[in-house]
Structures are given as C-alpha cells and as structure tokens.
Amino acid sequence: xxxxxxxxxxxxxxxxxxxxxxxxxxxxxxxxxxxxxxxxxxxxxxxxxxxxxxxxxxxxxxxxxxxxxxxxxxxxxxxxxxxxxxxxxxxxxxxxxxxxxxxxxxxxxxxxxxxxxxxxxxxxxxxxxxxxxxxxxxxxxxxxxxxxxxxxxxxxxxxxxxxxxxxxxxxxxxxxxxxxxxxxxxxxxxxxxxxxxxxxxxxxxxxxxxxxxxxxxxxxxxxxxxxxxxxxxxxxxxxxxxxxxxxxxxxxxxxxxxxxxxxxxxxxxxxxxxxxxxxxxxxxxxxxxxxxxxxxxxxxxx
Numbered sequence: 001x002x003x004x005x006x007x008x009x010x011x012x013x014x015x016x017x018x019x020x021x022x023x024x025x026x027x028x029x030x031x032x033x034x035x036x037x038x039x040x041x042x043x044x045x046x047x048x049x050x051x052x053x054x055x056x057x058x059x060x061x062x063x064x065x066x067x068x069x070x071x072x073x074x075x076x077x078x079x080x081x082x083x084x085x086x087x088x089x090x091x092x093x094x095x096x097x098x099x100x101x102x103x104x105x106x107x108x109x110x111x112x113x114x115x116x117x118x119x120x121x122x123x124x125x126x127x128x129x130x131x132x133x134x135x136x137x138x139x140x141x142x143x144x145x146x147x148x149x150x151x152x153x154x155x156x157x158x159x160x161x162x163x164x165x166x167x168x169x170x171x172x173x174x175x176x177x178x179x180x181x182x183x184x185x186x187x188x189x190x191x192x193x194x195x196x197x198x199x200x201x202x203x204x205x206x207x208x209x210x211x212x213x214x215x216x217x218x219x220x221x222x223x224x225x226x227x228x229x230x231x232x233x234x235x236x237x238x239x240x241x242x243x244x245x246x247x248x249x250x251x252x253x254x255x256x257x258x259x260x261x262x263x264x265x266x267x268x269x270x271x272x273x274x275x276x277x278x279x280x281x282x283x284x285x286x287x288x289x290x291x292x293x294x295x296x297x298x299x300x301x302x
Contacts, residue, residue, distance in 0.1 A: 005029075005064045006297045007055065008290035009072040010125070013040050013092035017286055018054040020062035021071075021294035026132040028290055032062035044095040044104075052108050069116035070105065071293035073125035080119040118296040122146060122289060124161040124172075126252045127154025129292030130282060140247040143240065143277075145233070146285070147255035148208075151175040151185040155244050159295060167244045179236055187232045190255065196225045212258045223261050230262030234269030241270070241277050252282035 003024055010017040020032040034057045038050045059067070075093075077086040083102025087093045102117045111117070120128075127144035146152035153174040155162045163172030175185040186192055190208040197205055201221045205211050214222035237249065251259065259281045267279060282288055 004068045005062070005066070006068050006294045007059060007070050008293040009051075009055070009070065010122075010286055010289040010293065011051075011072060011074050012122075013075065013090075014038065016051055016054045017290065018058035019290050020058060020064050020067075021290060023068060023294060023298055026291055026295065026298060028287055029062050029064075032058045032064075034058040034061065040092045040096075041094045044099060047093070047096070048104060048108060051105070055105075055109065067115070069118060069297045070111075071296045072101075072105075072117070072119045073122050073289045073293040074101070074119050076121050078119065078121070080121065083117065083119055116297065118293075120161070120293060120296060121152070123152025123154045124163075125289045125292030126152070126282070126285060127156045127250070127292065128159060128161060128295045129288030129290065130250050130252070130280075131156045131159050132291045132295055132298070133288060141245055142248050142250065143237070143244055143246040144250045144252060145174065145237065146253035147188060147233075147251060148253040149190050151188045152253070155240075155246075159298070162244075169240065174236060174240070177236070179232070184232075184236045188229055188236060192232075193225055193229055193255070196228060197222060200225065208255060208258075212261075215258065215261050226258055226261035227265040229255075230265035231269050233262070234266045234273070238270055238273045238275060241275050246277050248278040248280060250280040250282055252285045252288065256281050256285070 003022055006021050006023050008019055008021050015035060015037045017035045020029045034054050036050050036054045038047060040047060079086060083100055085093060085096040085099050085101055088097045105117060123146050126146050127142060130144055131142050142156040144154045151174055153172060155168045155172050161172065162168050169177055176183050179187060193208060193211055194205050197211055211222055215226060
C-alpha cells in the first residue's frame with residue numbers, strides 16, 4: 001500500500017498550526033507539527049507571509065515530497081466550498097474580507113491547479129478529528145462541541161459531518177438555537193461566562209482565563225458560574241442526543257480546560273434526563289482539528 005499524505009492547517013485568530021498527515025492511517029507526523037503565533041489583524045500580505053512560513057516549514061520537516069492536497073480548518077463566516085473569507089467585525093482577519101484564500105495559498109506556494117485545497121469549519125474539523133483519533137469509534141455517531149469565544153457543534157456519522165436533516169439542528173449548528181431569553185451561545189461561551197460572573201459578583205473580568213484562574217483560587221462565584229454553564233450546556237444538547245442517536249459526546253475548545261468546574265454539573269443533568277451517552281473531554285483539540293481537516297482527503301481502503 002502506497003502511503004499518501006496531506007498537509008493540514010488549523011487556522012485560528014492568533015495562531016496557525018501546520019502538520020503533515022498520513023492519510024492512509026489518519027496519523028499526524030509528529031516531527032512535522034509547526035506552530036506560528038501572530039496578530040491576524042495585520043495586513044493580509046503579512047499574515048500570508050506567516051502562513052507560508054508555517055506551511056513550508058512543516059512540509060520540509062516532514063520529509064514528504066508529494067502531497068495529495070491541503071486541508072484547512074478555518075473559522076467563519078467563510079465560503080468553505082469556494083475558499084472565500086467573509087469574516088468581518090470580529091476583531092480578527094479584518095483585511096481578509098472577500099479574499100479568495102484558496103487562490104492566494106495556491107499562488108504563494110506555486111501549487112498546481114489540480115491539487116485540492118479544501119476548507120471546513122473548526123467545529124466540524126474537531127468532531128471529525130476526534131472520530132479518526134480512535135479507531136474504536138468507527139461505527140459510532142459522535143456529537144461534539146467546541147466551547148470558546150463561541151459555541152461550535154458537530155454531528156459526525158461514520159466520519160462524515162451532517163449538517164442537514166431532521167436528526168440535526170439547522171446547518172448542524174447549536175449556537176443560534178433559542179435558549180432561555182436569547183440563544184444558546186449567549187449562555188455557553190466566554191462572553192456568557194463573563195456576563196454571568198458580572199451578574200453575580202458585580203465585577204468585570206477581562207477574559208476566560210482570568211475567570212478560570214479565579215476558580216482555581218477557590219472563588220465560589222467563579223465556580224458557580226462554570227457549574228451553571230455545565231447545566232446550560234446539558235439543557236442545550238440533551239434533545240439532540242436522542243434526535244441524533246449519539247453514542248458519544250466530546251467537549252473541546254479553550255473552555256474545556258476548565259472541565260473540572262463544569263463537567264460534574266453537566267453529567268448530573270444528563271443523568272437525570274436518562275441519557276447514557278458516553279461523555280469525553282478532548283485531550284488535544286489541535287491534533288483533532290488537523291486530523292479532521294485531513295479527513296476531507298481521506299479515502300477508505302487506499
């Protein structure tokens with residue numbers, strides 16, 4: 001069996017991580033992983049300089065000569081089919097609005113027109129990557145969420161992301177479903193946590209890490225806010241456990257690092273609801289994202 005390789009990219013608002021993945025085995029070549037941090041609001045040409053450096057460094061370190069394609073995990077709003085960025089007013093990639101990222105990368109790296117350059121959103125990449133990280137998941141239906149500045153969701157059936165049909169919410173997204181007085185993301189996200197902490201304490205906290213650090217010092221109100229978020233998350237996902245017929249549920253994103261403060265409340269809520277879904281917290285969001293991106297080029301029984 002000839003080995004085939006793809007170059008995966010995990011693109012965030014402050015970083016890019018590149019790695020070469022053996023598509024046959026869905027394994028990241030560890031020595032190829034290269035990460036660059038940067039300000040995504042720099043002029044587009046400067047950001048692309050950094051992306052190019054990450055890609056070239058990873059590719060060179062891998063020792064792989066031929067790639068089957070590039071697979072990119074990219075935040076939205078984004079036209080994933082055509083490779084066009086529509087991010088605007090989000091304090092990231094301010095100079096990328098309406099740019100064709102696929103063609104900019106192709107030109108930068110002097111890649112042939114027939115080499116695939118594919119894109120998917122971060123939540124789908126995370127979910128698919130978690131599926132492929134564990135071979136025993138191969139027959140399972142996995143539901144995942146990414147908790148951070150927003151609430152991302154993925155519904156994975158045998159390695160494929162579902163975003164339509166009666167078993168999943170519209171477009172496979174949970175962030176905008178009606179919840180309490182507004183939408184789910186207003187309660188389950190960094191801003192939701194910070195807003196709730198202000199409600200109970202009267203204090204403005206600058207970011208999620210600061211709130212996490214307060215919880216670590218034993219701040220009762222910070223811990224309470226995380227617990228409430230766990231309960232809210234359970235209320236949001238429980239109906240979809242049954243509709244999607246999920247076997248497992250995995251939590252990722254930056255807020256997952258605070259799972260010690262919200263996971264028990266989450267599990268208690270789903271236990272009361274009678275759910276037997278296996279609940280997991282991702283051990284490595286970034287590797288999952290890279291594998292999930294590369295899965296767009298995965299071929300069974302290569």
